[in-house]
Amino acid sequence: MRLKLVPAETNWDFFKYTKYTLWGSIGSMTLSVLLLFVVGLNFGIDFQGGTVIRTQSKEAVDIGEYRGSVSGLGLGDISITEVFDPTFDEDQNVALVRIKVQSGDEAVTKETLELVQEALRGIDADMQFPLVESVGPKVSGELIQKAMLAVLAAIFSVLVYIWFRFEWQFSLGAVAALVHDVILTLGIFSIFQIKFDLAIIAALLTIVGYSLNDTVVVFDRVRENLRKFKKKKLLDVMNLSINDTLSRTVMTSVTTLLALITLIIFGGDVIRGFVFAMTWGVIVGTYSSVFIAGFVLVKLGVKRDWTKTEDVEATQFKSKNR
Amino acid sequence: MLNIPSWQRLFILVFCLGGLYLAFPNLFYSTVEKHNDAVIMVERGQVAANDVSEEINSWPSWMPSNLVNLGLDLRGGAHLLAEVQLAEVYAGRIDAWWPRIRDELRKNRNIVGSIRRQQSPPDQLHVRIENADAMEQAIGMVDELASPIVNISGIGTKDIEVSGRADILIIELSEEEKSATDNRTMEQSLEIIRRRVDEVGTREPIIQRQGNNRIIIQVPGIGSATELKELIGTTAKLTFHHVIRTSPSQSGYNAGLEVSYPSIENPNLFYILDRTAVVSGDELTDAQPDFDENGRPAVSFRFNPAGARKFGDYTAENIGLPFAIVLDEEVVSAPVIRSHIPGGSGIITGRFTVQESTNLAVLLRAGALPAEMTFLEERTVGPDLGQDSIDAGKIACIIALVAVMIFMALSYGLFGIFANIALTVNLFLIFGVLSALGATLTLPGIAGIVLTIGMAVDANVLVFERIREELRSSRGPSRAIELGYEKALSAIIDANLTTLIVALILFTLGSGPVRGFSVTLGIGILTSVFTAIFVTRLMVIIWFSKYRPKELKV
Numbered sequence: 001m002r003l004k005l006v007p008a009e010t011n012w013d014f015f016k017y018t019k020y021t022l023w024g025s026i027g028s029m030t031l032s033v034l035l036l037f038v039v040g041l042n043f044g045i046d047f048q049g050g051t052v053i054r055t056q057s058k059e060a061v062d063i064g065e066y067r068g069s070v071s072g073l074g075l076g077d078i079s080i081t082e083v084f085d086p087t088f089d090e091d092q093n094v095a096l097v098r099i100k101v102q103s104g105d106e107a108v109t110k111e112t113l114e115l116v117q118e119a120l121r122g123i124d125a126d127m128q129f130p131l132v133e134s135v136g137p138k139v140s141g142e143l144i145q146k147a148m149l150a151v152l153a154a155i156f157s158v159l160v161y162i163w164f165r166f167e168w169q170f171s172l173g174a175v176a177a178l179v180h181d182v183i184l185t186l187g188i189f190s191i192f193q194i195k196f197d198l199a200i201i202a203a204l205l206t207i208v209g210y211s212l213n214d215t216v217v218v219f220d221r222v223r224e225n226l227r228k229f230k231k232k233k234l235l236d237v238m239n240l241s242i243n244d245t246l247s248r249t250v251m252t253s254v255t256t257l258l259a260l261i262t263l264i265i266f267g268g269d270v271i272r273g274f275v276f277a278m279t280w281g282v283i284v285g286t287y288s289s290v291f292i293a294g295f296v297l298v299k300l301g302v303k304r305d306w307t308k309t310e311d312v313e314a315t316q317f318k319s320k321n322r
Numbered sequence: 323m324l325n326i327p328s329w330q331r332l333f334i335l336v337f338c339l340g341g342l343y344l345a346f347p348n349l350f351y352s353t354v355e356k357h358n359d360a361v362i363m364v365e366r367g368q369v370a371a372n373d374v375s376e377e378i379n380s381w382p383s384w385m386p387s388n389l390v391n392l393g394l395d396l397r398g399g400a401h402l403l404a405e406v407q408l409a410e411v412y413a414g415r416i417d418a419w420w421p422r423i424r425d426e427l428r429k430n431r432n433i434v435g436s437i438r439r440q441q442s443p444p445d446q447l448h449v450r451i452e453n454a455d456a457m458e459q460a461i462g463m464v465d466e467l468a469s470p471i472v473n474i475s476g477i478g479t480k481d482i483e484v485s486g487r488a489d490i491l492i493i494e495l496s497e498e499e500k501s502a503t504d505n506r507t508m509e510q511s512l513e514i515i516r517r518r519v520d521e522v523g524t525r526e527p528i529i530q531r532q533g534n535n536r537i538i539i540q541v542p543g544i545g546s547a548t549e550l551k552e553l554i555g556t557t558a559k560l561t562f563h564h565v566i567r568t569s570p571s572q573s574g575y576n577a578g579l580e581v582s583y584p585s586i587e588n589p590n591l592f593y594i595l596d597r598t599a600v601v602s603g604d605e606l607t608d609a610q611p612d613f614d615e616n617g618r619p620a621v622s623f624r625f626n627p628a629g630a631r632k633f634g635d636y637t638a639e640n641i642g643l644p645f646a647i648v649l650d651e652e653v654v655s656a657p658v659i660r661s662h663i664p665g666g667s668g669i670i671t672g673r674f675t676v677q678e679s680t681n682l683a684v685l686l687r688a689g690a691l692p693a694e695m696t697f698l699e700e701r702t703v704g705p706d707l708g709q710d711s712i713d714a715g716k717i718a719c720i721i722a723l724v725a726v727m728i729f730m731a732l733s734y735g736l737f738g739i740f741a742n743i744a745l746t747v748n749l750f751l752i753f754g755v756l757s758a759l760g761a762t763l764t765l766p767g768i769a770g771i772v773l774t775i776g777m778a779v780d781a782n783v784l785v786f787e788r789i790r791e792e793l794r795s796s797r798g799p800s801r802a803i804e805l806g807y808e809k810a811l812s813a814i815i816d817a818n819l820t821t822l823i824v825a826l827i828l829f830t831l832g833s834g835p836v837r838g839f840s841v842t843l844g845i846g847i848l849t850s851v852f853t854a855i856f857v858t859r860l861m862v863i864i865w866f867s868k869y870r871p872k873e874l875k876v
Contacts (some may be wrong), residue, residue, distance in 0.1 A: 202828060258725045279532050
């Protein structure tokens with residue numbers, strides 16, 4: 001009668017196919033890094049500077065016509081993309097016009113902006129510009145630094161926290177999983193050339209948080225099972241812990257994905273990239289907390305005297321009773 | 323564990339109801355917003371209470387009226403990041419030293435010989451002295467004029483530094499004086515921007531200093547960043563100068579002592595003026611749009627006593643000569659002084675439209691910006707796009723909520739329904755806390771809430787799964803519930819604390835929308851842990867102690 005995505009009790013061996021999962025992960029990470037170097041990311045104006053004008057018109061967008069109207073303005077390379085979204089009205093035709101940084105530290109000048117808007121109004125006099133964003137090269141350079149700092153700070157503080165709460169082996173396992181997730185996310189952004197801006201950094205950090213959430217739950221169970229089964233091999237304890245928490249892992253991933261997929265469909269085009277990053281992150285994060293974090297922990301080994309403090313407490317308890 | 327003391331129960335209940343109470347106004351957003359606007363306008367004395375009684379009465383005054391602030395990306399408006407050109411101020415400050423230094427050196431003409439001001443970098447003052455051998459003494463004389471700066475670090479430092487190179491005496495501001503000047507410039511700029519934005523009367527603008535020389539300005543509801551730039555980016559520096567001569571070209575003047583500014587009315591006419599102003603706009607007390615004797619738009623102004631004295635003295639001494647009125651390095655007009663003007667008031671005429679004269683009066687009243695600003699970043703969001711985003715966010719929120727709820731109920735039955743109630747409470751709590759803190763909700767912030775809907779059930783799932791496990795190891799229902807909560811606690815705490823750390827980092831390093839996201843994420847984590855550990859548990863316990871089921875179905 002109850003909906004059960006995972007059987008009540010499982011006893012799967014998650015490390016049976018380590019060969020494939022590990023090499024799969026290493027392979028896709030290498031591919032991602034290669035992509036980052038060869039193809040690169042489609043940086044938004046936050047990180048590259050420049051100006052984006054969102055146009056909205058009742059008439060259908062003809063990219064050629066748009067390009068023709070602004071190409072003669074001497075503003076360098078202008079990119080124009082049409083935006084489609086299920087939440088748009090019938091006569092809502094949206095495009096993004098992107099202008100490169102002109103000169104100096106400044107964001108777009110009033111003159112440039114008026115020039116472009118004037119030219120576009122030549123196509124449709126009622127054209128609207130619901131969004132105009134411009135970032136000068138000075139700020140965009142700083143934003144990149146800040147964003148990288150944020151991601152590194154997040155990973156580092158997590159490393160420290162888990163080290164304190166668990167052991168350094170757990171900490172390395174968790175961070176390996178995080179790095180895996182971040183790199184794969186960057187990779188997919190490179191493949192699909194999705195706009196990479198400040199919001200994506202926020203998404204990356206959320207992925208870090210989510211993946212960690214998963215990893216910590218598994219690790220918490222490992223810690224508990226290590227106390228319980230002192231003689232069991234670490235690999236078996238790991239497997240047992242993953243199986244114990246599997247139902248929860250799947251439940252939470254599903255509810256989170258339910259929410260995120262709703263947002264992808266209904267949330268509008270402005271935050272689609274952001275939500276896509278998170279959705280992807282939840283999937284790889286769930287995977288990595290089992291196959292990467294777990295694997296690293298098994299390989300590193302762990303000290304087995306977790307019981308020490310508990311023993312002391314237990315003896316004290318006994319002696320009191322006596 | 324199965325027994326929650328009644329004071330705790332009361333606390334949980336009060337907390338939830340409090341959240342509900344604080345979140346409630348957000349359900350009637352536009353009504354409450356109108357009510358709040360009306361109340362503020364009455365408080366400021368802009369309208370009489372009777373005129374807006376409908377708006378005021380539309381929301382009972384005993385109800386909370388704090389709303390979640392909507393960020394620019396949801397409400398529409400303009401965002402600017404401006405950089406204040408701090409170094410510009412040094413030039414004016416160092417220039418003001420010239421008369422004193424000149425007088426001092428002239429007094430000692432027998433030692434230094436004749437002196438002449440030289441062209442120099444804008445933040446320095448270069449004076450050539452005839453007697454290069456007397457450089458040491460000259461430095462000493464000028465140094466005498468400097469006044470010490472009193473602060474903790476700068477004991478023994480003075481406000482200017484004097485040095486000599488061959489026969490050139492170089493005077494510049496000391497580093498301490500520069501940084502003190504920087505701070506003053508920033509304070510002044512912030513204050514003036516605030517006044518100018520307030521004159522337009524928009525709702526809750528954000529004007530903040532960022533770092534050493536930057537200012538963030540966010541004005542909801544304004545049409546475009548260009549409009550905002552025009553309002554705050556105009557320096558509106560008004561000065562009155564002695565006219566030396568007029569010239570058809572910009573060049574051909576002594577750059578040390580003089581400046582050449584174009585006429586606003588005639589692009590082929592340049593005025594060669596005394597570099598040092600007689601009076602400046604800093605000394606204005608009032609400016610109003612007005613009309614001149616020919617009925618053309620003009621701006622009338624009034625000086626403070628010190629300004630009025632300088633103005634009066636100058637006009638008395640220079641009857642029959644032209645007097646240049648300079649606005650932002652352009653000569654607005656140069657009327658001939660017909661008589662001594664003692665009262666310290668006057669009128670600026672030029673080719674203004676009525677709109678221009680009104681704007682100019684506003685700008686003059688608010689005061690001149692001490693330095694020019696460049697704009698490093700600007701964003702304009704139209705109100706419709708913001709509304710579309712809100713609508714999309716609402717729909718996504720509701721659908722996500724329903725989907726997650728159905729899924730939870732199918733998976734955990736009654737316990738799932740408990741979790742669903744907790745989830746609803748959680749949403750109210752998030753909005754309650756956001757409203758109470760006056761936090762800003764941005765589009766990524768909405769995404770954060772939707773994400774929270776998905777993740778908030780996690781703590782409950784952890785507990786429920788644990789209870790299931792305990793049941794499988796054939797514990798009794800009451801013991802299973804007890805152990806379920808007990809054992810899941812460490813995982814819940816660790817997992818959520820790490821996410822909270824991430825939210826904190828986002829908050830410290832992020833800005834704008836990203837920061838909005840970190841706020842909702844952080845609050846969402848806290849409230850979801852609270853609802854899972856306390857609210858759901860309370861419901862489970864009340865239900866359990868009432869029915870005492872022999873068998874537990876989770």
